[in-house]
Amino acid sequence: MNVHDIAFQKGLPANLEAERLTLGAVLVDPECFPMVGGELTPEDFSLESHRRIFQRMHSLAERGDRIDRVALANELMRHSELESAGGLSYLMSLDEGIPQSLNVFGYIGIVKEKATLRKVIFTAQSVMDKAFLGVDQADHILAEAEESFLNIGAARAKNTLATPREIIDEIGLDNFLDPASRIKGVSTGFSKFDELTGGFREGELIIIAARPAMGKTAFALNIASHVCGPRVRKTVAVFSLEMSKESLLTRMICAAARVDQHRFRTGFLNEDERRQLSVAAEDLAESPLYLDDSPGVNMMDIHAKLKRVQATQGLGMVIIDYLQLMQARGSHDSRTQEVSSISRGMKLLSKELRVPIVALSQLSRAPETRPGDHRPQLSDLRESGSIEQDADMVCFLFREEVYKPDREDLKGRAELIISKQRNGPIGKIDLAFLHKFTKFGNLADDFGGGTPPDDYV
Secondary structure (H helix, E strand, O other): OOOHHHHHHHHOOHHHHHHHHHHHHHHHHHHHHHHHHOOOOOOOOHHHHHHHHHHHHHHHHHHOOOOOHHHHHHHHOOOOOOOOHHHHHHHHOOOOOOOOOOHHHHHHHHHHHHHHHHHHHHHHHHHHHHHHOOOOHHHHHHHHHHHHHHHHHHHHHOOOOOOOHHHHHHHHHHHHHHHHHOOEEEEEOOOOHHHHHHHOOOOOOOEEEEEEOOOHHHHHHHHHHHHHHHOOEEEOEEEEEEOOHHHHHOOOHHHHOOHHHHHHHHHHOOOHHHHHHHHHHHHOOOOOOOEEEEOHHHHHHHHHHHHHHHHHHHHOOOEOOHHHHOOOOOOOOOOHHHHHHHHHHHHHHHHHHOEEEEEEEOOOOHHHOOOOOOOOHHHHHHOOOOHHOOOEEEEEOHHHHHOOOOHHHHHOOOEEEEEEEEOOOOEEEEEEEEEHOEEEEOOOOOOOOOOOOOOOO
């Protein structure tokens, strides 16, 4: 016996009459099935017979066939399901008692309400069972519970259709017509980058990829410092699967204070450097920045944590370092499929939370084996799968001095290559890289091809 049939027998929330009338309404007026099929799923019905009937109605509609008793009975027989669906006599009785004025939305509403209550009960019971049995860590059970209940709520609140009037009213007509308000995203702190992209917009997935030692973590932390700093003052959440939160904070404070990280770590600091570090640490301590270095973090964990931050502090940007170190729940045939699942999850999460998500990514060794020009390409994304497809923007960090350390004219110079931008142009941006501070900066136009000074920002 199906779990839903058992649930009904145990007195869990269900309304068989509303389910029957919903299915019967389709037989009376097949044109209303898109309305029913768009609002309900087979799992919303409490009886297995009703689930089978609804599923076969869906099959007929997908093929473009008219839904009537004969076609429905034939479809059920084709799948050897007619008897388990109650038989021909039950199909004949589905529309009995239906009023001439159909109240389809009313029936659908009752079915959805009861289905939601059952989902809440099943989810709560599942959480209780896992907690009693201790089959997983408490944090994982809590995160899964939070995710499950959030998904139930999101499914109920889903309404993706909007008229132009509703969109303009939500944004405000003045803001919609004002270009400065309409195109402005979250500033990155890099002027040429902001000019080319308009900043990072809500709902976007931005991939920043590079070979090791190019500085992708430093670049992401520079953006984080700017966004949570006094000029922008938006909440930033950074998830690092590679570095500890203490190391991340050290990098950010040294970069902000313009103090050599090596001198800081070895303790050889003068009074000016100590003062600069103290000021930078105090400023960062007051900023809306959250750092997480949990090992083995997955999208479910990140989702739950970000929901809590957004509810209490608001959220301006998310940074994940880096994509290939993440794990996906469930089984996958290959690592490429797993990474693809993760990238898709990031894109969906950015849309749900309405914030930009910046994900760092490793590259394959292809740039190093490429003769002459070592600049990365989209095909170099490691375990790419659907990363390129899911991302709204793909950027590559490149420092040629890594490959040609003897060239003095290349020292302190970096390139940010925008290889994909869904809503804007692609191109290359020159940046300064300050080795001592592990910090990127805007590159002035008046260096004349020379090396930028160490103290330039």
